[in-house]
Amino acid sequence: MAQNSAVTNAVLYQRQGTLDKARSEIDKAVQNPKTSDKAKTWYTRGEVYDAMAASPIYGKTLAPGEGAKIAFESYQKAIQLDGKDGEYGKLATAKMDNLFGAALNAGVESYNAQKYDDAINSYKMAQQIRPQDTTAYLYAAYAAEAKQDFASAKESYNKLMGINYKSPQMYNRLLQIARQEKDEKAAMDVIQQALKAYPNNKGFMLEELNMLLSAGQGAQAMDKIDKAIAADPTNANLYAVKGSILDQNKQPEQALAAYKKAVEIDPNNFDAQFNLGVYNYNKAADLYTKASRMSLATYQKSGKKMEADGKKYFEVSLPYFEKALQLQPNDRAVISSLQKVYVRLGRNADAERMNAKLEALKK
Template structure:
């Protein structure tokens, strides 16, 4: 009698386990047939039952059933904001049980790539409607799904800028840098954001130094660093640092352009002119060298003109015309550099405005009108 009872209990146990395995199999079949509501009902039972809750197949099917409901025209209404995270947790549980190389574990990466795309698309939809909070939330989840991809982190930074939260954006730029995404734009934007938050000069200088370590020839970063040196009355240090860089890389046009800018700030206009021309001898298409040299010559002309304008009538009768001719020479000297800068960057508004002024001063009315049209006037 005892033996018969044990046999009966064993049979009941086998039937119970079989019933729960059947729930997973039924969920799988319903998923295959596209009846995701029924598949969901069965798989929800299976992940709760002690006989199947620790099986990789259970969690894998749970993940793909929920995932395939996302965006589905019929079953999408059964999902909510938390569904993508439910899917992620299911796939993580699959790998935890099965390992990366198990029957189901090895299928997870492809599914995670799909999930990443789904969540990123949701984030972009929120981004496009300027729903910054939800966009950032989805970008962060996308980054959690694929921690090595920088796209979601970069767009989370953009969304934070859109939300006018520079401190949050800085956090994402730091994350990008730690991920190895060390582009020039990342460092430039981080510096600008630090300046918006009125961070201490030390913090901004540290960010500039970090950026220049990765991009030693970045003109913007160099100029900003020099500006901070000059604000702190450390012009000699800036000059020495830049001179060392030029000695190490004498054929770098950007370095000579920055030297010109520094000398111009120190009122050494002849030295600045020489440096800009060195830069152009190395790279005739250097926008910074062309533009800065043009502005330098234009400002020289304006300074001479101002002297003439301040003269009394008697003095002007004697010296004014000569000064105006001298000013015109400087304006004419600036023109080819402004034209070249315009050729290099046709849409730069500052260049267009200055070109318009020069043409006007040189009485080249038709050219001034042409540039004015390009400016939208």
């Protein structure tokens, strides 16, 4: 009875709200051989530290994450001693669910304090409580990246994939890690995984093709995109990607045909609309540049005609840029391009409108 009194006292002190005294009593109880093998002892210890972690007063007496960690370990021990169907085993199992949020919060607190190891430990505890919840794995990956521990970050991302989690952001993070580690094979592996999950993602398609181009496999890149088009001829994204690759290969006329095909299939394809605008804008700019470099005599002979032709290209570019702006109203590249075209066409009010839009986006 004397030995059990420490557990009883801890329960009473906890109910009274004097958690420091409850902590002192229960810490003695878990060290005493007479009470250390009792599920009630460990469940009570979990409750005391759980309450301390949640208290704005007593929480300050604990290290970041300490309350949630000790509560978790205590509830685990209670379940181990009593089984999930025992009186305290059932109570501990229910309490474990409540600890998930506490563990996450402790991790966030440590992360914000740049205590990344403590944050990762808290997130790992949250993972143990809810193994199928993706949040703790993501946060653990972010914390590992923050401390430049790319191996641990990859481990967390791989665990996410193991529970069938998918997101473009995750694959992009893994791709960035591979590039920071200068591991081109790993980068290509990531892109292959990303394309398996998101086969029509333009960004991932371009990444793969650019890798092939960088590796001197331009023919393979074009062959790959052409095969994809043959298999899915109504996919506007594929034509837009092909146009981008041809642009990078300095084949603007072929790129133009690809972009036109993309717009023909899907008039709302932003990339194709914008790049058609860019193609005609560049044609116009080249003609104006050539005219500006002419001698006076040459300019008087053919410069005006060259500028008139350039103006026509600016006019052709305009509806493409306007459609692109309609599709993505806050795209700075589109707004800037439109502002320049409006100036060239003497539409000063429209040019000012685009300039004001750009300034508003900077704020």
